[in-house]
Amino acid sequence: MTKPEYEAYQKAVAAFFEREGLANLSSITDTEGNCESFFSWRPCECCGDPLGGDRERCNGYAPVTKEIKEFTVCMDCVYYAEYGQLDDTTMLAIERSQSLKPYRFSFFSHDVRQVWIRFYRIDMESALEDCKKVALRENPDACAFMIESDQDDLAVRQSWGLDR
Numbered sequence: 645m646t647k648p649e650y651e652a653y654q655k656a657v658a659a660f661f662e663r664e665g666l667a668n669l670s671s672i673t674d675t676e677g678n679c680e681s682f683f684s685w686r687p688c689e690c691c692g693d694p695l696g697g698d699r700e701r702c703n704g705y706a707p708v709t710k711e712i713k714e715f716t717v718c719m720d721c722v723y724y725a726e727y728g729q730l731d732d733t734t735m736l737a738i739e740r741s742q743s744l745k746p747y748r749f750s751f752f753s754h755d756v757r758q759v760w761i762r763f764y765r766i767d768m769e770s771a772l773e774d775c776k777k778v779a780l781r782e783n784p785d786a787c788a789f790m791i792e793s794d795q796d797d798l799a800v801r802q803s804w805g806l807d808r
């Protein structure tokens with residue numbers, strides 16, 4: 645799952661809560677406290693995921709109408725309703741897909757351009773700091789360098805003088 649997909653997922657779940665007027669959503673358990681999951685081809689009633697998969701029966705309380713409503717939802721939604729986020733592995737994958745981007749940076753020394761490609765977190769501050777360190781370590785005579793990224797949301801092409 646990518647960051648935009650996760651945001652779309654969150655929106656779908658929020659819209660479901662709003663539409664149904666729910667204050668909560670919890671798995672329905674048997675007398676021993678267990679909840680049973682089963683396979684279904686029917687879309688998840690919460691996020692609308694159309695793919696077949698494991699489902700659980702859940703209920704939620706709607707304060708305005710004072711109703712307890714029942715739904716069949718996917719395992720992601722069971723987890724999300726309980727913890728406010730998806731499982732750790734999924735969250736880590738979302739974070740990775742978002743935070744590391746390729747940057748090309750170069751510095752000039754004696755008219756020779758040296759090019760490096762590194763992966764940085766999205767914020768330019770840390771990218772810039774790291775570039776400076778590498779440029780100075782690799783060549784103390786480095787006089788300028790630039791960071792370029794042609795990621796759609798980050799058209800960056802700037803150059804800085806190294807103040808030493």
Ligand SMILES: [Zn+2]
Pocket residue numbers: 688689690691692693717718719720721
């Ligand atoms: Zn779902």
